[in-house]
Amino acid sequence: MIKLYDYELSGNCYKLRLLMSFLGLEHEAEPIDFYPGNQHKSPEFRQINPLGQLPVIDDEGLVLRDAQAILVYLASKYDTSENWYPSSDPAILGQVSQWLAFADGITTTASAARLHDAMFYTQIDVDVARAGANKLFRILDEHLYFAELDGQDWICPGDHPTIADIACFPYIMLSEEGGVSRMDYPAIRRWTDRFKRIPGFVVMSGVFPAGPAVEKEAERAA
Amino acid sequence: MSNFICNDPVALNLWYAISALEEVHQGDVGQSVLLEQPIAYTRNEAGNVIAWAHEGDPNCDPNPTLPVKERFGYFWTSLGTPEGDVFPIPEYGEADRRNIHAASFGVNVSAPRMVENFLDMGHFPYVHTDILGAEPHTEVKDYFVEVSEERDEILATNCKFWQPMAAAASDGGADVEYIYRVPHPYCSVLYKSSPLDEARMDVIAIFVQPFNQEQVRVHMMLSLLDEANEDRNIRLFQQTIFGQDKPILENQHPKRLPLDPRAETPIRADKSAIAYRRWLSDKGITYGVIPSAA
Numbered sequence: 001m002i003k004l005y006d007y008e009l010s011g012n013c014y015k016l017r018l019l020m021s022f023l024g025l026e027h028e029a030e031p032i033d034f035y036p037g038n039q040h041k042s043p044e045f046r047q048i049n050p051l052g053q054l055p056v057i058d059d060e061g062l063v064l065r066d067a068q069a070i071l072v073y074l075a076s077k078y079d080t081s082e083n084w085y086p087s088s089d090p091a092i093l094g095q096v097s098q099w100l101a102f103a104d105g106i107t108t109t110a111s112a113a114r115l116h117d118a119m120f121y122t123q124i125d126v127d128v129a130r131a132g133a134n135k136l137f138r139i140l141d142e143h144l145y146f147a148e149l150d151g152q153d154w155i156c157p158g159d160h161p162t163i164a165d166i167a168c169f170p171y172i173m174l175s176e177e178g179g180v181s182r183m184d185y186p187a188i189r190r191w192t193d194r195f196k197r198i199p200g201f202v203v204m205s206g207v208f209p210a211g212p213a214v215e216k217e218a219e220r221a222a
Numbered sequence: 223m224s225n226f227i228c229n230d231p232v233a234l235n236l237w238y239a240i241s242a243l244e245e246v247h248q249g250d251v252g253q254s255v256l257l258e259q260p261i262a263y264t265r266n267e268a269g270n271v272i273a274w275a276h277e278g279d280p281n282c283d284p285n286p287t288l289p290v291k292e293r294f295g296y297f298w299t300s301l302g303t304p305e306g307d308v309f310p311i312p313e314y315g316e317a318d319r320r321n322i323h324a325a326s327f328g329v330n331v332s333a334p335r336m337v338e339n340f341l342d343m344g345h346f347p348y349v350h351t352d353i354l355g356a357e358p359h360t361e362v363k364d365y366f367v368e369v370s371e372e373r374d375e376i377l378a379t380n381c382k383f384w385q386p387m388a389a390a391a392s393d394g395g396a397d398v399e400y401i402y403r404v405p406h407p408y409c410s411v412l413y414k415s416s417p418l419d420e421a422r423m424d425v426i427a428i429f430v431q432p433f434n435q436e437q438v439r440v441h442m443m444l445s446l447l448d449e450a451n452e453d454r455n456i457r458l459f460q461q462t463i464f465g466q467d468k469p470i471l472e473n474q475h476p477k478r479l480p481l482d483p484r485a486e487t488p489i490r491a492d493k494s495a496i497a498y499r500r501w502l503s504d505k506g507i508t509y510g511v512i513p514s515a516a
Contacts (some may be wrong), residue, residue, distance in 0.1 A: 008461060008462045008465065009465050031458050033454045033458070035461075036242070036245070036323070036325050036326065037457070039454075117330060118327050118328045118329070118468070119327065119328070120326075120439075176469060176472060177469065177472065179330065205462050205463075205464075205465025205466045205468075206465045206468055208469070
């Protein structure tokens with residue numbers, strides 16, 4: 001079974017929990033005391049990931065680090081529909097990769113601000129991190145707005161979400177914990193609501209499910 | 223005494239937990255903020271924690287030092303002159319208990335809002351779904367609240383709530399009994415039925431350290447009867463709960479707790495919160511609250 005070195009409050013670990021839940025893929029979690037224990041920086045954990053970062057998976061001996069890389073791997077290996085990582089279409093593949101890299105930028109800005117506020121990563125310049133997050137959110141908000149005008153629900157064109165949506169979702173959803181409001185990004189807010197209604201969606205601490213009232217309305221409409 | 227930004231004498235004269243003792247090391251100067259005042263601390267050669275206020279240079283002459291107590295796995299200090307010792311938690315000293323520092327988290331909320339959320343049972347099924355509560359078990363049954371005169375603390379007893387997963391050591395749903403103490407304007411101690419021993423209770427405490435009126439650092443201390451779980455799993459369980467509360471706390475408006483009884487409309491389940499707000503009013507606290515308009 002896939003082993004995930006996991007920390008509940010990590011948005012990067014949550015990305016993998018989300019994909020595995022969407023795919024109905026079972027996994028075994030190995031909890032790591034990221035805070036306050038700093039276990040991911042311990043010599044033992046650096047044997048598993050020399051970068052001292054979460055998440056890491058071990059899939060029958062294949063040890064992989066980096067949330068985006070693991071999303072690519074799990075989707076390629078276990079999603080036979082190729083919906084989550086449409087690797088046969090070069091144009092879509094290029095766009096998915098582009099937004100995976102963008103998600104890394106969200107981690108270094110929005111997630112950094114959250115670590116500063118919640119876990120006292122005082123070396124982080126929180127104003128720079130917040131300004132960086134707002135810049136990225138503005139770009140994604142405009143992208144999603146124009147996508148909606150084209151009848152598209154997701155970050156990359158197509159009628160199914162991709163791992164690009166998964167990679168961008170967690171630290172956008174947790175941004176308020178770092179003092180970055182989503183008030184000014186209505187297209188992002190509509191997209192996060194759609195994301196929460198993908199069958200198999202799971203929450204993490206700090207992320208709440210979509211309201212049941214709207215689900216019932218959708219059932220009535222169906 | 224220096225001129226502090228905080229001018230609430232009640233708040234200045236309280237004890238505050240600043241850091242878990244396991245994170246205070248000889249030779250390292252730690253830094254924090256208390257009531258808007260930068261402070262620094264270390265463990266000296268004699269092995270004692272010392273703390274001092276500074277104006278930007280934490281490595282300044284540490285004298286005069288601030289008062290320090292080591293209690294419940296944390297060091298406590300005060301910018302003023304506290305009356306007496308830190309409040310007691312007798313269970314902490316029982317030999318068979320696991321005393322664990324779960325974490326210290328920053329939260330963008332006032333200290334009294336933090337305490338009030340801790341006292342509230344009504345949110346369990348909605349915020350801690352399938353752990354501390356689950357629909358349709360949403361009723362907060364009537365409970366008792368009193369201000370214990372001899373100890374000057376709020377006591378809420380006979381609180382009962384059905385919980386699917388009350389603690390890391392739970393193996394299923396159970397009716398759980400709670401007792402809440404508020405022995406300090408910014409600290410609360412919760413007792414809940416132990417999954418292992420029906421005659422005794424687990425203890426979960428929050429010690430809130432206000433950075434300023436709308437930002438705090440909350441220290442979570444556990445004193446549990448649990449022979450099976452590793453410290454790490456107990457910590458992570460508590461952090462999962464806390465992570466669920468965080469966005470709720472940070473979205474409360476106004477961030478400071480209004481003490482005027484007409485400012486926010488309570489329901490019967492909020493009895494302990496009503497008593498808490500009145501108790502804060504009677505103390506004349508102004509820090510982190512919006513005082514009653516006389």
